[in-house]
Amino acid sequence: MELPKSARVVIIGGGVVGCSVAYHLAKLGWKDVVLLERKQLTSGTTWHAAGLIGQLRASSNMTKLARYSAELYRGLEEETGVATGLRQVGSVSVALTEERREELYRQAAMARAFGVPVEELSPKEVKERYEHISLEGVTGGVWLPTDGQADPANIALALAKGARQNGALIKERVKVNAISRSGRRVTGVDWASDDGTAQGHIACDMIVNCAGMWGHEVGRMAGVNVPLHACEHFYIVTEAISGLTQMPVLRVPDECAYYKEDAGKFLLGAFEPNSKPWGMNGIPDSFEFDQLPEDFDHFEPILEAACSRMPMLAEAGIHTFFNGPESFTPDDAYHLGLAPEMDNVWVACGFNSIGIQSAGGAGHALSQWMDSGEKPFDLGDVDISRMQPFQGNKHYLFERSKETLGLLYADHFPYLQKKTARGVRRTPFHHHLLEQGAVMGEIAGWERANWFANEDQEREYRYSWKRQNWFENAAAEHTAIRTNVGMYDMSSFGKLRVEGPDAEAFLNYVGGGDYSVPVGKIVYTQFLNNRGGIEADVTVTRLSETVYLVVTPAATRQADQTWMMRHKGEFNVVITDVTAGEGVLAVMGPKAREVLQAVSPADFSNAVNPFGTAQEIELGFGLARVHRVTYVGELGWEIYVSSDMAGHAFEVLHEAGQAHGMKLCGMHMMDSCRIEKGFRHFGHDITCEDHVLEAGLGFAVKTAKPDFIGRDAVLRKKDEGLNARMVQFRLTDPEPLLYHNEPLLRDGEIVGYLSSGNYGHHLGGAMGMGYVPCKGETPEQVLASEYEIDVAGTRVKADASLKPMYDPKGERAKV
Structure with missing residues (x-):
């Protein structure tokens, strides 16, 4: 058996997805594309798939990929002569x-x-x-x-033939049994023929793991985590x-x-x-x-x-x-993209029973990403970097997979929580919160208090598309934050320590903000890509001359750390995940200062600790660091305390808070408060394809800096003008609820959809955020229109604003 000694890319796995990746790379003009299949093409899962071709997925971009698949399959028969059996039966x-x-x-x-x-x-x-x-x-x-149906095996064979016609080499009965590595790169694959008569090595620039249900094991060989079962x-x-x-x-x-x-x-x-x-x-x-x-x-x-x-x-x-x-993944979304642990290992597997309808689009998107080095559009739903390292644990995957298959047809209620493989990651305050009535949710493996039950109330979710059983609990927590004081656990948020002699220069290159600030200063900022899209939404605190703390959303900690690692270049810095090292309690609301003054001799005045600064304090019998920032739009502090003193800190703060009527709060409250304040939610309102200026975050980008990723794109957009603006909405009818993806109508015509939604308990109606196309328009023209939101087929009138509807001048956090 003759195989080349080297290749630009080796694709491992000859199911429909592997064939699609080979087809699309070859179509882009890539040479030296080699696909290796251990047995015969389609012999794993593809051959027995049902072949359903659905057009609608859970997000706009996933729908775009599914629709691309159907369009591709329609033309494949003419291109290759292989019948795909595609019938648009609805x-x-x-x-x-x-x-x-x-x-x-x-x-x-x-x-x-x-x-x-x-x-x-x-x-x-x-x-x-x-x-x-x-x-x-x-x-x-x-x-x-x-919608339609098709012949799964023939789709794969048509893609394979199209790949061959464009120069790709596809070899069956060749198993990859080892992958050689050097640092963060693979250097080649060892292969052996199925009959044991031949073996060899292919040096390569990169690999793509399309191994389907073998993807977990192939990932281990390549040094990457691919959680599926x-x-x-x-x-x-x-x-x-x-x-x-x-x-x-x-x-x-x-x-x-x-x-x-x-x-x-x-x-x-x-x-x-x-x-x-x-x-x-x-x-x-x-x-x-x-x-x-x-x-x-x-x-x-x-x-x-x-x-x-x-x-x-x-x-x-x-x-x-x-x-x-x-094969099924822990969250029922497939794995696509560049694996975070390595710089040239790509992944496309774990398709959760929608591999046929997804393969065309997934291969198309991945090939574009591989070709240009940048995602063609937001792929956050399926980006492999969303997976946490622990999720490769086989026992975890075994238990979680019992549930994920069934979730495909379960009711997809808002706020639905997984039930299996829970309790993996717990904050230092976990048992304290449970003692006080916390009802837990899970994100990235972290157990987080989503809401607090009353003494006589059951501590579990009763799901509905209407008001769920915790609606009034979250309203009370929301009111406490707005009118008095509340405390909630933020320990799950990622904490990345960036340190070294080049820390300031590195952050000034990788981020849009200005990090040449005094020690103790906090900078709200974004990491941008070369198109001005938002790759990360973080706060950066300068802890010393050579040390910064980057705080990220819990779900994107791995992705944000990987983004920094990949852009480290020659900068002399070390990036360390220290998330588990500190617990974080947020004390927020008009009486937050009074609570902190009761537990610490430190000065929390505007003169000593103004908004956007941090200071070291004594707290109870211990030590802490307080950051004066807010995601809920009120006066408050995030209190960082080393994990060993976290329990003590909670007890001291909770006891002191009783004199001020302080209420324990959950993540549902935080989201409803932030949407009233118009704060963006990464992954929904802002993604890698949303330009930072169109997102309304230009204030956080400092173009006076000479060189940072995305600077040119920001300057271009300033010259060209905005094509869309992020607008905040509030339904005038207080009864309907908003979640996200509801159609947005301007003067009777659909112009987009809501990127996020929640209930504004203080403002008395459901709130949403969404982009409104506005090329050539002034802000006044955008707001002069009539807006409606389509809620399950009923159009509901909505007020619109470009400024936050709650505290538009941002005065409450700075009192």
């Missing part, structure tokens, strides 16, 4: 509860905002679209006419059914089922609530087009409900009972 999703109907109608509204054709259906209209369904219990549905996925195919003609895809998520008509037969598949992880001891080396043992008892409840929902199923014989493995 899809019907059906609700059996009022809550599910609201979810589907909200999804329909979102589809309108994203430009996807959609129609809400009454039960009668569901029957008109899908004649064979029983309407027992049906409350409504949605129709997506551009295989689960059993069941479906049946019936015998031919007389009179069954081409039908739309049908989804009945309340019964965990989907239906696909194919050649006069039904395929019935399941996403059951409690799934079965597989391959805990590794996947057999011989695995190729394999099926897993049948488990009819596990599938029977789904089939029983399906026979009632689709009466013709009860009369049909079962031709095939299939069980095959697919």
